[in-house]
Amino acid sequence: RPEFALGKVRLINNRQQVEIEPESGLGAVAITRSQFWRSPVSPTFHGRDIFAPVAARLSLGLSPLEFGEAIASVTMLPLSCPHQAEDGILVGHILHIDSFGNLITDVSGEYLLKLRQPIIVEVGNQCIQGLSRTYAESSGLLALIGSSGYLEIALGGGNASLFLNVGIESKVRIR
Structure with missing residues (x-):
């Protein structure tokens, strides 16, 4: 299983679009089912090896939940502002x-x-x-x-x- 600098990967179902990006804690689906990934997974090129194959299958109509489990918990991080x-x-x-x-x-x-x-x-x-x-x-x-x-x-x-x-x-x- 690849390691991500920002944690898990998430899918966001946003009206007519589905977005795929690193998980930032805002709730979504963790992409944990490796049968959808390109192998071997590079430690530095997740866009090609994980995101692109999942995005291709999403475009064919697969449900985001087919790629992993729903992420239920959210952790808020403090943000400094001037x-x-x-x-x-x-x-x-x-x-x-x-x-x-x-x-x-x-x-x-x-x-x-x-x-x-x-x-x-x-x-x-x-x-x-x-x-x-x-x-x-x-x-x-x-x-x-x-x-x-x-x-x-x-x-x-x-x-x-x-x-x-x-x-x-x-x-x-x-x-």
């Missing part, structure tokens, strides 16, 4: 650290540009004045709107995560 603190400071969180040690936050660049400039970004025990346009603008800490459209914290020529000693879910304050 929020305005009582003192008016915007509080966001680090969602991802890339391979360079850049900190990608949940704070939208679109929202940041609406704030009075220049902003001050507080992360770890450091303050960053204003937004940079590129990574090359500073050899020190900088804040910029990255290619994903969200606030990023970077360290010119270094690893911001290690320098600041922060990680996923650490707070970022913007004033």
Whole structure:
């Protein structure tokens, strides 16, 4: 039985369409009957080996329950969202650290540009004045709107995560 990074696989019967995707806990059908899978199942290509064969059979009219058992329980996971603190400071969180040690936050660049400039970004025990346009603008800490459209914290020529000693879910304050 293959292992999935996100848990089980689910089927969603959505009006005229049936969707197939990794199970995220929202309730559906666990695809557990391996006779419908392509063999051998690759550990990295479930779209080809599991999802495509199941989708093909769904298109022929098979019921989603033919592929496995109904998933009855749902587990809700907390989701961090930027929020305005009582003192008016915007509080966001680090969602991802890339391979360079850049900190990608949940704070939208679109929202940041609406704030009075220049902003001050507080992360770890450091303050960053204003937004940079590129990574090359500073050899020190900088804040910029990255290619994903969200606030990023970077360290010119270094690893911001290690320098600041922060990680996923650490707070970022913007004033």
